[in-house]
Amino acid sequence: MHWGLREFTLENGRMRWVKREHLPGGLPPVLTFRGAIDFAKTKCEVVEMPGSTSKFILRPKDGHVWSERDEHRYTGTAREFVLDATVSRISREIWIFHIREHMAWGRAQTLAAVRRCEAIVQSSFSVVECEELNGDTCSICLEEFVASDVCNERSKVFKAKCGHVFHASCVVTWLRKKHTCPLCREDVLPGVPCTGASDVEQSSAINLPL
Secondary structure, eight states, rough: OOTTTTTEEETTTEEEEEEEOOSSSTTEEEEEEEEEEEEETSSSEEETTTTSSEEEEEEEEOOOOOTTSBBBBBTTTOOOOOEEEESSOOHHHHHHHHHHHHHHHHHHHHHHHHHHHHHHHHHHHOOOOGGSSOOOBBBTTTTTTOHOOOOOOOSOEEEOOTTOOOOHHHHHHHHHTTBBBBOOOOOEEEEEEOGGGGGSSOOOOOOOOO
């Protein structure tokens, strides 16, 4: 697939593109990295462009933007990428099929990292009982705890060894990025490696070089 003079590859839940520059004198072409999208970082979709048999659109889903951790100039925006498979060795339909496969794997990658972090929190933090709460607030979202936070199995309240307390969902999200308490900066998971989505490996990558 070519976007201007760019060539695209799908691998490991990512789409990356390079620019091929031909050199004079019969020298081999130079490939320059131009950008990449990690499908684990942004909820996105790929659809056929109406009225075209070769073009398709890659974009964030409604309400989402490209992750700031991606490697292209449109991070933080909902800018659409219009791609054309006219000169590709594979059809538009096959590109869309494989891009959707990588999107699904990216979502599974993120979910696996969250589940792993949840297991670490369950084993490393203590569960706060209702009678222990006395107007306390979550150290991350700063909202006051209510009875339903403790009674609901899916929204427990956890206490770190430093004594600060958190909503389960808040602390899982926080600990995927950092292992320190957001208030006192104490390491609340000593000896535990970070559990970002990139730690999860794909069992079989799909590589579609052009």
